[in-house]
Amino acid sequence: MNAISSESLTKIYSDFVNKKLSVTALSDFTLDVEQGKIFGLLGPNGAGKTTFIKILLGLVNTTSGRASILGTQLPNVKIRKRIGYLPENHRYPNYLTGHQVMKLFGGLSGMRRAEIASRSASLLKLVGMEQWSKMKVKKYSKGMMQRLGLAQALINNPDVLFLDEPTDGVDPIGRKEIRDVLKQLRAEGKTIFLNSHLLSEVELISDQVAILNKGKLLKVGTVDELTTTDANYEIGVATHPTEAFFHEAAATVLKFQLDKSTISADLTSTAELNRLIDLLRKHNIEITHIAKKRTTLEESFINLIKPVSDEKKPEVRQ
Amino acid sequence: MRILSLILATFRELFSKATLYILIGISVIILLGLAAGISAERNGDEVSLSLFGNPTKMPVPADQFELLVREMQAGFARGLFIGIMLFGVFATASIIPDSLEKGTVDLYLSKPIARWELLLGKHLGAEAVILSNILFFVGGLWLVFGVKTGVWNYQLLLGALTMSFMFGCIFSIVLLLGVVFRNTAIPIIGSFIYLMFLDNMLENREEIFVFTQNKVVHGLLDTLYYVFPQVAAMQRNLDMQITHRAMEWKPFAQALLSSAGFFGISALLMRRKDF
Ligand SMILES: Nc1ncnc2c1ncn2[C@@H]1O[C@H](COP(=O)(O)OP(=O)(O)OP(=O)(O)O)[C@@H](O)[C@H]1O
Numbered sequence: 001m002n003a004i005s006s007e008s009l010t011k012i013y014s015d016f017v018n019k020k021l022s023v024t025a026l027s028d029f030t031l032d033v034e035q036g037k038i039f040g041l042l043g044p045n046g047a048g049k050t051t052f053i054k055i056l057l058g059l060v061n062t063t064s065g066r067a068s069i070l071g072t073q074l075p076n077v078k079i080r081k082r083i084g085y086l087p088e089n090h091r092y093p094n095y096l097t098g099h100q101v102m103k104l105f106g107g108l109s110g111m112r113r114a115e116i117a118s119r120s121a122s123l124l125k126l127v128g129m130e131q132w133s134k135m136k137v138k139k140y141s142k143g144m145m146q147r148l149g150l151a152q153a154l155i156n157n158p159d160v161l162f163l164d165e166p167t168d169g170v171d172p173i174g175r176k177e178i179r180d181v182l183k184q185l186r187a188e189g190k191t192i193f194l195n196s197h198l199l200s201e202v203e204l205i206s207d208q209v210a211i212l213n214k215g216k217l218l219k220v221g222t223v224d225e226l227t228t229t230d231a232n233y234e235i236g237v238a239t240h241p242t243e244a245f246f247h248e249a250a251a252t253v254l255k256f257q258l259d260k261s262t263i264s265a266d267l268t269s270t271a272e273l274n275r276l277i278d279l280l281r282k283h284n285i286e287i288t289h290i291a292k293k294r295t296t297l298e299e300s301f302i303n304l305i306k307p308v309s310d311e312k313k314p315e316v317r318q
Numbered sequence: 319m320r321i322l323s324l325i326l327a328t329f330r331e332l333f334s335k336a337t338l339y340i341l342i343g344i345s346v347i348i349l350l351g352l353a354a355g356i357s358a359e360r361n362g363d364e365v366s367l368s369l370f371g372n373p374t375k376m377p378v379p380a381d382q383f384e385l386l387v388r389e390m391q392a393g394f395a396r397g398l399f400i401g402i403m404l405f406g407v408f409a410t411a412s413i414i415p416d417s418l419e420k421g422t423v424d425l426y427l428s429k430p431i432a433r434w435e436l437l438l439g440k441h442l443g444a445e446a447v448i449l450s451n452i453l454f455f456v457g458g459l460w461l462v463f464g465v466k467t468g469v470w471n472y473q474l475l476l477g478a479l480t481m482s483f484m485f486g487c488i489f490s491i492v493l494l495l496g497v498v499f500r501n502t503a504i505p506i507i508g509s510f511i512y513l514m515f516l517d518n519m520l521e522n523r524e525e526i527f528v529f530t531q532n533k534v535v536h537g538l539l540d541t542l543y544y545v546f547p548q549v550a551a552m553q554r555n556l557d558m559q560i561t562h563r564a565m566e567w568k569p570f571a572q573a574l575l576s577s578a579g580f581f582g583i584s585a586l587l588m589r590r591k592d593f
Pocket residue numbers: 013023024025043044045046047048049050051052088592593
């Protein structure tokens with residue numbers, strides 16, 4: 001059973017007055033998220049990330065398509081007992097203290113008092129908020145709000161956790177702490193669904209990522225799959241290649257560059273890779289390692305998004 | 319349990335605002351004034367009731383004194399009724415738009431709470447707050463009159479419940495306007511217009527019918543009369559209640575149905591919203 005599953009989900013925010021202002025926030029969006037994984041949903045502003053989470057939480061109605069959480073068809077109110085949510089703009093009653101906020105939302109989750117009290121204290125500690133738990137929310141800084149938000153999302157010990165920009169406004173140490181918390185939760189078998197712009201951060205913790213642009217799913221896979229490019233290889237060599245090698249390689253039209261003891265090759269197939277290896281061996285050049293070249297998640301994100309954005313740009317006549 | 323949490327949260331939300339304390343402050347001032355000013359004077363067989371030394375009415379025979387006190391209490395209830403309702407609306411109307419605001423509604427609805435439950439919790443929360451205020455004020459009246467005149471009118475206390483019920487009916491209009499417009503001003507203005515003007519006009523629509531035979535006008539006014547909670551009719555019954563006369567249940571049944579209707583429409587509109 002998948003933690004989250006969506007099938008051809010489409011959401012159009014209609015503007016009844018001016019039809020041209022209607023927005024297709026999600027279009028034919030199909031995605032499965034396995035249980036016990038950290039899943040990162042990436043995409044530029046307005047891509048539809050928040051809309052997807054809001055549909056799953058029943059905050060936004062779908063135009064068409066289906067979705068389920070832990071096997072339960074949505075919309076469903078009861079399944080929210082097993083869900084935690086940190087919204088992107090969350091506002092807590094500012095006359096309450098952090099601790100009172102936890103009590104309030106624990107109560108709204110239908111938890112018992114004793115359970116709330118014990119979980120609240122340990123969660124506030126977990127997110128590093130214990131020293132501020134008796135302070136009124138109205139005095140909180142952005143990062144404190146975010147930490148409280150995370151603790152609040154965990155109050156009901158959810159199986160599936162939705163986090164919309166969880167580290168927004170949090171300092172570097174806090175971010176690391178939050179990542180550690182998320183990893184710990186994953187180890188407990190929880191599923192974490194993350195929206196973020198911080199690609200380097202997503203890269204650090206996500207098992208799987210999906211890239212969304214203008215409501216359409218562009219790519220989904222593991223971080224490895226998204227950051228390794230098929231035909232780019234790195235070959236380490238122990239001895240400097242000879243002139244004869246370069247000569248022969250140029251004749252067979254193999255594209256590569258040499259940088260100290262590493263050859264970066266941009267090849268079209270594994271057959272080409274093997275040809276290059278054969279050539280190196282023929283010239284008695286010792287190979288130390290061969291690896292697929294990695295890009296950063298950011299690079300592949302930009303490469304994926306850019307062509308789509310360029311299409312839309314009006315032509316500039318010279 | 320979850321609804322209870324919502325009610326408590328609403329209670330706390332409203333008591334975090336200054337408006338309610340102003341209401342409580344006004345109540346205290348009126349009660350203290352009454353306690354200081356009211357007195358019963360016996361003159362042979364006759365008793366009179368005076369406020370700061372001025373007789374409020376002609377002296378009555380001792381066996382009718384109780385009636386006189388009840389009538390004065392009813393007069394208070396009548397005079398302060400609109401004020402209490404309007405101030406109640408003023409103090410509570412913000413809770414609907416506030417709870418539908420981005421960042422707040424997300425948090426509520428991500429919990430196992432249906433949208434209609436959120437509205438119900440808020441509605442009952444406002445009701446609970448106003449009930450407590452009315453009980454405080456009317457309870458105070460009851461006590462002051464009891465101590466100063468020796469007339470302990472328990473029907474006055476029941477009148478507090480009736481008034482709270484009426485507030486609940488008016489709040490259903492506030493709720494609907496709040497859900498539709500998601501702001502505080504329109505529900506306040508809307509219920510003010512209803513209480514100050516429309517309700518009385520509908521109650522006395524026969525007088526308008528004298529001027530026009532137009533079927534559409536008749537139909538429209540009749541429909542509105544039955545659609546909206548009949549506050550004026552309930553108010554007459556509140557009078558009867560405090561003065562120990564027979565009450566009619568019909569206006570209350572009508573108001574209950576009407577506010578259930580307003581609540582239902584609010585819940586339906588709420589279902590269709592994207593937050
Ligand atoms: N309530 C709404 N009514 C109308 N349009 C909306 C609403 N919410 C979002 N949209 C539109 O839907 C599109 C997707 O918005 P969404 O908030 O899902 O983007 P996002 O990927 O979360 O962006 P960001 O990274 O900026 O948070 C945007 O064009 C936005 O203007």
